[in-house]
Amino acid sequence: MTNKQGVLIVNLGTPSQATPKAIKNYLGEFLRDRHVVDIHPVIWLPILYGIVIPKRLNYITKHYQKIWLNEQSPLLYYSKQLCQKLQHQRPNLQCELAMNYGEPSLDAALNRLKHCDNIEVISMYPQYSTTTTLAVINKIKTLTKSWLTPPKINYRHDYADDPVYIEALVKQIDEYICIEQPDVLMLSYHGIPISYIKKRQDEYVTRCELTSQLIKQAINRYYPKLDIIMTYQSRFGKGKWTEPNTSDVLIELAKQQKSVAVTCPGFAVDCIETLHEIDIENRELFMQSGGEKFSYIPALNDSDLQVNLLMALTDSLLIKANS
Ligand SMILES: C=CC1=C(C)c2cc3[nH]c(cc4nc(cc5[nH]c(cc1n2)c(C)c5CCC(=O)O)C(CCC(=O)O)=C4C)c(C)c3C=C
Ligand SMILES: [Fe+2]
Numbered sequence: 001m002t003n004k005q006g007v008l009i010v011n012l013g014t015p016s017q018a019t020p021k022a023i024k025n026y027l028g029e030f031l032r033d034r035h036v037v038d039i040h041p042v043i044w045l046p047i048l049y050g051i052v053i054p055k056r057l058n059y060i061t062k063h064y065q066k067i068w069l070n071e072q073s074p075l076l077y078y079s080k081q082l083c084q085k086l087q088h089q090r091p092n093l094q095c096e097l098a099m100n101y102g103e104p105s106l107d108a109a110l111n112r113l114k115h116c117d118n119i120e121v122i123s124m125y126p127q128y129s130t131t132t133t134l135a136v137i138n139k140i141k142t143l144t145k146s147w148l149t150p151p152k153i154n155y156r157h158d159y160a161d162d163p164v165y166i167e168a169l170v171k172q173i174d175e176y177i178c179i180e181q182p183d184v185l186m187l188s189y190h191g192i193p194i195s196y197i198k199k200r201q202d203e204y205v206t207r208c209e210l211t212s213q214l215i216k217q218a219i220n221r222y223y224p225k226l227d228i229i230m231t232y233q234s235r236f237g238k239g240k241w242t243e244p245n246t247s248d249v250l251i252e253l254a255k256q257q258k259s260v261a262v263t264c265p266g267f268a269v270d271c272i273e274t275l276h277e278i279d280i281e282n283r284e285l286f287m288q289s290g291g292e293k294f295s296y297i298p299a300l301n302d303s304d305l306q307v308n309l310l311m312a313l314t315d316s317l318l319i320k321a322n323s
């Protein structure tokens with residue numbers, strides 16, 4: 001009998017429409033998760049629904065409307081394309097896409113894979129964090145707890161230092177910087193609250209530093225004079241987040257009249273945090289502060305580089321599962 005194998009690609013989730021109602025639903029589900037915001041619901045829920053969402057809703061809706069792509073959120077569009085392309089390359093596997101928050105739901109995707117012998121879970125977070133990767137793993141464990149004959153489920157921890165990932169990023173970066181010739185290459189990652197690093201031993205920062213170090217080594221071989229720096233973006237709420245902050249560093253670089261290329265290695269596909277926060281807001285901030293030239297280097301999205309990366313990641317998991 002042949003072994004039926006499934007691959008589950010998981011991403012964060014995104015609003016189903018660029019409307020206040022859909023965005024409220026999305027933010028509500030996402031920010032209620034204690035992996036993301038670690039405050040007791042009795043305290044947090046009134047703040048979330050009474051202050052945070054109402055304050056954020058108007059401007060964030062406009063931001064989503066600006067980046068909307070083919071009548072959907074870019075995060076969903078690129079994730080769907082990617083899963084379809086992987087399925088095309090690997091016809092013997094059943095490839096499913098799910099979002100941890102919203103649609104397509106994890107529950108439905110897992111049910112479609114229920115008949116498989118093995119399921120390989122790849123969360124589209126190159127750098128492990130308790131706020132993202134662990135949230136996915138714990139949700140899958142909860143959803144499959146009552147299954148009578150569950151498939152063997154393997155979880156990829158992350159791929160921060162995977163040679164195929166690093167090579168894909170380096171190729172993507174090289175394509176842009178050989179034309180743009182920036183003074184500085186900025187690697188900007190989504191931040192997390194500092195408190196999570198100590199409290200949960202979250203290894204996210206170490207994983208981001210490893211990715212940056214490997215990119216730096218490879219890029220500086222070809223561009224020895226290029227200054228490569230690492231920053232954190234997308235700060236949310238009060239409290240201390242990982243530093244240095246992308247916007248603060250861009251303002252300083254602008255004062256020195258530098259040209260800068262920014263890329264976001266922690267985002268597998270482009271989304272509101274890259275397309276709006278970096279390519280629109282931070283571009284404006286940099287140029288208005290006196291900067292010379294700003295280039296945004298897109299995420300790997302549904303490129304051949306990213307499809308090849310997913311093939312390499314699934315192949316290595318499947319070899320392990322079958323050994
Ligand atoms: C405490 C709040 C948040 C933590 C912790 C956090 C961690 C985290 N997030 C990503 C990846 C993405 N985040 C995205 C959007 C987003 N993130 C937060 C808050 C936290 N993220 C909010 C409130 C939002 C929504 C947008 C906004 O209101 O600013 C997205 C994009 C989703 C989209 O629809 O395009 C991604 C992707 C990582 C990798 C991470 C920790 C490592
Ligand atoms: Fe986030």
Ligand SMILES: [Fe+2]
Pocket residue numbers: 234272273277
């Ligand atoms: Fe943001």
